[in-house]
Amino acid sequence: MKLSNNAVLNAVKGAGNTLVLLLEALGHITQVWHRRRSILNQMHVIGTQSLPITCFFMLLIGMVFALQTGIEFARFGQTNLVGLVIVSAMVRELGPWMTAFVLIARVGSSMAAEIGSMKVAEEIDALEVMSINPASFVVMPRVVGYALMGPALTVVGTLIGIFGGGIVANMQLGVQWSDYFRFAERGAEALDIYWGLLKSLVFSVTAAAVACSNGMRTTGGAVGVGRASRNTVVISLTLVVFFNYLLTSFYRVVKMFVSGVL
Amino acid sequence: MSDNGKPVVEFTDVSKKLGGRQILDKLSFEVAKGETFVIIGYSGSGKSVSLRHMVGLMQPDDGSIRIDGDEITTMSRKELELMRRKFGVLFQSGALIAWLTLFENVELPLVEHTRMSRKKRAEVVQKKLELVNLWDDRDKFPAEISGGMKKRGGLARALALDPGLVLYDEPSSGLDPVIAYEVDKLINGLRDDHGMTQIVVTHDMESAFTIASRIGVFYHGEMIQVGTPDEIRASQIPEVQHFITGGREGQVSMRSDAAIARGVPPGLNSRRDVSPTTGNEQDAGYVLLSEEEVAASATRESSDETSSLEPEESQHENP
Ligand SMILES: Nc1ncnc2c1ncn2[C@@H]1O[C@H](COP(=O)(O)OP(=O)(O)OP(=O)(O)O)[C@@H](O)[C@H]1O
Ligand SMILES: [Mg+2]
Numbered sequence: 059m060k061l062s063n064n065a066v067l068n069a070v071k072g073a074g075n076t077l078v079l080l081l082e083a084l085g086h087i088t089q090v091w092h093r094r095r096s097i098l099n100q101m102h103v104i105g106t107q108s109l110p111i112t113c114f115f116m117l118l119i120g121m122v123f124a125l126q127t128g129i130e131f132a133r134f135g136q137t138n139l140v141g142l143v144i145v146s147a148m149v150r151e152l153g154p155w156m157t158a159f160v161l162i163a164r165v166g167s168s169m170a171a172e173i174g175s176m177k178v179a180e181e182i183d184a185l186e187v188m189s190i191n192p193a194s195f196v197v198m199p200r201v202v203g204y205a206l207m208g209p210a211l212t213v214v215g216t217l218i219g220i221f222g223g224g225i226v227a228n229m230q231l232g233v234q235w236s237d238y239f240r241f242a243e244r245g246a247e248a249l250d251i252y253w254g255l256l257k258s259l260v261f262s263v264t265a266a267a268v269a270c271s272n273g274m275r276t277t278g279g280a281v282g283v284g285r286a287s288r289n290t291v292v293i294s295l296t297l298v299v300f301f302n303y304l305l306t307s308f309y310r311v312v313k314m315f316v317s318g319v320l
Numbered sequence: 321m322s323d324n325g326k327p328v329v330e331f332t333d334v335s336k337k338l339g340g341r342q343i344l345d346k347l348s349f350e351v352a353k354g355e356t357f358v359i360i361g362y363s364g365s366g367k368s369v370s371l372r373h374m375v376g377l378m379q380p381d382d383g384s385i386r387i388d389g390d391e392i393t394t395m396s397r398k399e400l401e402l403m404r405r406k407f408g409v410l411f412q413s414g415a416l417i418a419w420l421t422l423f424e425n426v427e428l429p430l431v432e433h434t435r436m437s438r439k440k441r442a443e444v445v446q447k448k449l450e451l452v453n454l455w456d457d458r459d460k461f462p463a464e465i466s467g468g469m470k471k472r473g474g475l476a477r478a479l480a481l482d483p484g485l486v487l488y489d490e491p492s493s494g495l496d497p498v499i500a501y502e503v504d505k506l507i508n509g510l511r512d513d514h515g516m517t518q519i520v521v522t523h524d525m526e527s528a529f530t531i532a533s534r535i536g537v538f539y540h541g542e543m544i545q546v547g548t549p550d551e552i553r554a555s556q557i558p559e560v561q562h563f564i565t566g567g568r569e570g571q572v573s574m575r576s577d578a579a580i581a582r583g584v585p586p587g588l589n590s591r592r593d594v595s596p597t598t599g600n601e602q603d604a605g606y607v608l609l610s611e612e613e614v615a616a617s618a619t620r621e622s623s624d625e626t627s628s629l630e631p632e633e634s635q636h637e638n639p
Contacts, residue, residue, distance in 0.1 A: 099419075176418065184415035184474075187375050189401040190432050 072293070076271035079193060080263070083201050083270070086194035093199050100203025104165050105210060112160050116215035119156055120144060120222030128231040137231050141238040144223035145245025149254045150309065153216030155302050158261035160215075161208060162294045166269040169200060170290035173273025174283035182274065192274065201266040208262025209255050216254065249316060257305050264301060265294045326389060328353050328485055328517045329374060334383035336369065336541075343369050344380065345541035356511050356518045358528045360563065361538025367521045368412060370538075371487050374519070375407055376400045387485075405433065408478030412489040414470035416462040422449065422473050423458040429480045448476040451506065453499075468495040475503070479510075486510070488520045492527050500527060507531045525564055529553070537563060 090097065124140050131137050173196060176182050185192050220242060227233040269290045276286040327350035336344040343366045351357040359367050372378040373385055376392050385392050392403055416425045426448050430441045449455040452472035462470055471494060478486055491507070492500035504527050510516040511533075522528050528535060529549045536546045537560045545552065545560050555561055561569045 172418075179413055179418075180411045180415040181417055183372075183377055184409070184411055185417075186377060187404055187407060187409045188429050188432070188477075189404045190428070191401075 072271070072275075075275060076267050079197060079271045079274065080201065080267040082191075082193040083197040083267075086191065086198045087202070089194055089198065090202065093194070096195075096199035097203050100199050101207050104161065104203050105207030108161060108164050108207075108211060109214065111164060112157055112211050112215045113218045115156060115160050116153070116219040117222040119152055120148065120219030120224075121226045123147065123152065123219075124223035124226035125230065128227065132231070137227075137233055138237045139241055140223065140227050140231065140233060141240070141242035142245045144227075145220055145242045146250065148216050148219045148223070149246040149250045150257070151302075151306070153212050153219060154254050154257035154261060155298060156219075157212040157215045157258060158208065158265065158298050159295065161204075161211065161262070162265050162291055162298070165204070166265045166294050167287045167291050169266070169269035170273040170276075171283050171287040173270055174276035174286040177274060177276045178279055178283060197270045197274075200270055201263060204262045204266035205259060208265075209258045212254065212258035249313065253305070253309050253312075257302065260301055260305065261298050264297050268294045268297065326353075327351060327386075328388055329357075329519065330384075330386040330389075331370070331373075332384045332386075334370075334373060334380045334385060336366075336373065336378065336380050338369065343541055344373070346383070347542055349536050349543045349546055351517060351519055353517055354511065354515045355533035356507060356520060356531050358532035358535045359519065359521045359538055360523070360525070360528055360535060362563065363523070365538045366541045367538050368489055371409075371489055371519070371521060374487060375404060375409060405481065406483055406485050408481065408483035408486040410471070410474050410478045410486070410488045410491055412493075414462070414467075414472075414474035416470055416473050416477070418462055421459050421461055422454060422465070422476075425462070425473060426476045426480050429477065433481065444480065445476075448479055449473075451479070452476045453502070468499060471495065472499070472503070475506075482514070483516075485517045486519070488518065488522075490521055490523060492522060492524045500524065504530050525566070539563075 124144055127140050127143050128137055131139055131143075173182075176196070182192050182196070185195055224235065224238050224242075227238050228235055272286040272290045272293070276282045278285075329351040331347050331349050334344050334347040335342065347366075347370060349357075359370070361367055369378065373380055374387070376395065380393060383393075387403060388406065390403065392400065395403060416422070417428065420428065423445055426445045427441050430436055430444060434441075436444070445458075446455060449458055452475050454469060454472055454476060457465060457469065462473070465473070471491065475488075475491065478488075488507070491503050495503060507518060507520065508531055511518060511531075518531075520528075520531060532549050534546060534548055535552045536543045537552065537555075537557075538544075539559050545555055545557055547555070552560065552564065555564075
C-alpha cells in the first residue's frame with residue numbers, strides 16, 4: 059500500500075517536473091538564433107543519424123502490412139484496395155508512432171544518459187553557477203531539434219512505408235502499380251496528413267521533454283544514469299501510446315465535424 | 321588579514337540536513353576581501369556542501385548566508401543569477417561541458433555574458449588557457465584529456481570573466497606535484513596581483529599552509545577552529561592536530577573497516593559519517609583507536625613535510 063502510494067506520488071512529481079522543465083525550455087525559445095549551432099547539432103544527431111534505421115523499419119512495416127491486408131482482401135477479391143488501407147493506416151497511425159518508437163529507442167535513451175552524466179559530473183551545476191540556465195542551454199536545443207526532426211522523419215518514413223507496401227502489392231499480390239497508387243491517393247486527405255504531423259509533433263516534444271527531465275533528475279552516479287535512460291524509454295513509450303489513443307479519438311470527432319455529421 | 325573592510329562571504333549559524341543527517345550544524349565563518357581562505361577537514365565533513373550553499377546551489381534549512389552583504393538565501397532566481405556573476409567556481413571534477421572543446425568551454429562564459437567580439441574572446445581565452453598551460457590542447461574535448469588537465473581547464477573557465485571571488489573545490493587533487501605547485505603559485509598570484517578573494521577546499525596540507533591567509537578546520541559540519549596557518553599549526557585542539565598531521569597526532573581517528581571487523585566497541589561511535597574508503601554514505605563513525613590502529617589508518621595526505629610541522633605540545637592523551 060505504502061509502496062503503491064509512493065509510486066503514484068513519484069509519477070505525479072515526475073510529470074510535474076517534466077512539464078515545468080518543458081515550459082521553461084519553451085520560454086527560452088527566443089534564443090533559437092543564439093543557440094543555432096546547438097540546435098543544428100541536435101538535428102543532425104536526431105534526424106540525419108536516425109534516417110537509415112527509420113527507413114529500414116518503415117519499409118518492412120509497410121511490406122508486412124501489405125501482406126497481412128492482402129491476405130484478408132484476397133478472400134473478397136479486393137486486393138486492389140491494399141493501397142488505400144496502407145496509406146490511411148500509415149499516414150495517421152503507423153507512420154507517426156513507429157517513427158516515434160524508433161526515435162525513443164535510438165535518441166531518447168541516449169539523450170537522457172547524456173544529460174544524466176552531465177548532472178552526475180556536476181556540469182549542470184557548473185552551468186547554474188555560471189548563470190547559464192540549463193533549460194536554455196541544454197534542454198531547449200534538444201526539444202527544438204527533436205520537434206523539427208521527428209515530424210520530418212515521420213514524413214520520410216511514411217512515404218517509404220507506402221512504397222514498401224507497393225512493392226509487396228506489386229510483386230507478391232499481383233496489384234498493378236497504377237492501381238496501387240490510384241487507391242492510395244484516396245487513403246488520405248489533407249486533414250489526415252495534418253493529423254499525422256500533429257501526432258508526430260506531440261510524440262517528439264513528449265519524448266524530448268521526458269528524456270531531458272529524467273536526465274536532469276539523475277542522482278547516484280553511473281547506476282543513476284542507466285536508470286534515467288531506462289525510465290525514459292518506458293515513460294516515453296507509455297505516453298506515446300496513451301497520447302496516440304487520445305489523438306485518434308479526437309480525430310474521429312474532428313472528422314465528423316468536418317464532414318457535417320456533428 | 322581578516323579585518324580589511326566588511327566580509328565578502330558571511331555564514332551565520334547555517335544548518336543543513338541531507339538524507340536525514342545533519343551535514344552543516346550551525347556553521348559560522350567570514351571571509352574577508354582579498355584573502356585566501358582555506359577550508360580543510362575530513363572527507364565527507366561537508367566542505368563541498370558548504371561551497372554549494374555559497375553559490376546558491378543548495379538552500380540552508382536555517383541560518384543566513386551573505387555575499388557582499390546581500391542575503392542570498394531569500395534571493396529569486398534572477399537575483400541569484402546576477403549574484404553568481406561575481407563568482408568563479410572550480411568544481412571538484414572540473415565540470416567541463418562534454419561536447420565543447422577546451423577552447424569553447426573557456427569561451428562559454430564570455431559568449432553568454434559579454435558582448436565581446438570573436439577576436440577579443442579568442443584573446444581572453446588564450447590568456448586564460450596559457451595561464452594554466454593548456455593552450456596547446458585547446459581543441460581537445462574533455463574526454464580526450466587527463467583528470468588534471470580537466471581541472472586546469474575548469475580553472476581557466478572559472479577565471480574567464482575575471483571574477484572577484486573564486487571558489488576552488490580541491491584544486492590540486494589529481495595533479496602531479498609540479499603542476500599542483502604551479503596552481504598554488506597561481507592562487508597566490510591572483511591574490512597578490514589582482515586582489516582576488518579566494519576560498520579553497522583542499523586535502524593537501526602543504527598547499528594549505530602555502531596559500532592560506534587563514535585556515536578554517538571543518539569538523540562535523542562546523543568550523544572548530546579558524547586561524548592563520550601559524551595558529552592552526554600550533555593548535556591545541558586534538559581534532560585539528562590529528563587532521564593536519566595526517567592522523568599521527570591528536571587522538572581522534574576514523575574507524576577503519578578492519579577495526580569494525582575486530583569489534584571496536586560501538587559505544588565509542590561519535591557520529592555517523594561517510595566511509596573514508598568508499599565515499600558511500602554509511603555508518604563509518606569516528607572512534608577512539610589504539611596507537612597501532614591510528615598508525616594503520618593514517619590517511620594518504622600524510623607526508624614527512626607535514627609531520628615536521630608538528631608543535632611540541634601535541635601529545636594528547638585519550639580522555
Ligand atoms: N545531495 C545530497 N543528498 C544527500 N546527502 C548528501 C548530498 N550531498 C552531499 N551529501 C552528504 O553530505 C556529506 C558531506 O558531503 P561533502 O561532499 O560536502 O563532503 P566533503 O567534505 O566535500 O568531502 P570530500 O573531501 O570527500 O570532497 C556526505 O556525507 C554526503 O554523503
Ligand atoms: Mg568535496
